[in-house]
Amino acid sequence: MSDLILVTGGAGTLGRSVAPVLLEAGYAVRLLDVRAIEDAPTGAETLIGDVRDPADVRSAMAGVTGEIHAAAWHGIHLGDHARDEFWDLNVRGTYHVYEAAAAAGVRAVVLSPRWACTATRAARPTVDRRSGSAKTCRGGPARSTASPR
Numbered sequence: 001m002s003d004l005i006l007v008t009g010g011a012g013t014l015g016r017s018v019a020p021v022l023l024e025a026g027y028a029v030r031l032l033d034v035r036a037i038e039d040a041p042t043g044a045e046t047l048i049g050d051v052r053d054p055a056d057v058r059s060a061m062a063g064v065t066g067e068i069h070a071a072a073w074h075g076i077h078l079g080d081h082a083r084d085e086f087w088d089l090n091v092r093g094t095y096h097v098y099e100a101a102a103a104a105g106v107r108a109v110v111l112s113p114r115w116a117c118t119a120t121r122a123a124r125p126t127v128d129r130r131s132g133s134a135k136t137c138r139g140g141p142a143r144s145t146a147s148p149r
Contacts, residue, residue: 004028006064006106008051008097009071010044011037014112018068019044032060033071051093054100061100069097070112 005022009015010031020041022029029044031037037046049056051071061067072090094111101109 002026002028003065004030004063006030006032006060006067008032008057008060008067008069008093009112010040010046011035012070012072014068014070018070027066030060030064032056051096052088054096057093057096057100058103061104061106064101064104065107067097067101067106067109068112069094069109071097072112 005027007015007019007022007029010019011033015031015033015037016039019029019031023041023043029041030047031040031044032047032049032051034048034050036048037044040046047060049060051057051069071093098109
């Protein structure tokens with residue numbers, strides 16, 4: 001029996017992209033999303049559920065050995081959702097995923113942190129503490145707007 005990978009946010013761009021790759025690599029795939037997952041790849045199990053609901057996450061996590069957490073509101077959702085909704089999905093939902101993964105003995109969880117940038121104003125660069133280099137939220141080098149001295 002192959003390892004079962006849960007992909008939260010399975011109907012989103014990342015979820016739809018990673019599922020076929022996982023299936024081709026021989027993993028069993030379970031996709032979870034708050035909406036129906038149209039055109040799911042053949043062989044992927046699909047579930048409707050919400051990472052903001054701990055019971056939905058615990059149920060989806062049953063039998064899982066790895067999890068890719070991609071459920072989140074992003075910049076394109078800024079006009080349609082209140083700040084509290086971003087917090088509930090992106091922060092509280094992530095907490096529920098990690099709690100359920102720990103309780104289920106999941107071996108690995110991968111977080112797609114792109115949403116974190118949206119909630120903290122993506123224009124500001126961050127500093128990678130390991131390398132000391134400035135990074136944008138997209139992971140590339142930050143561009144300085146300061147003029148040279």
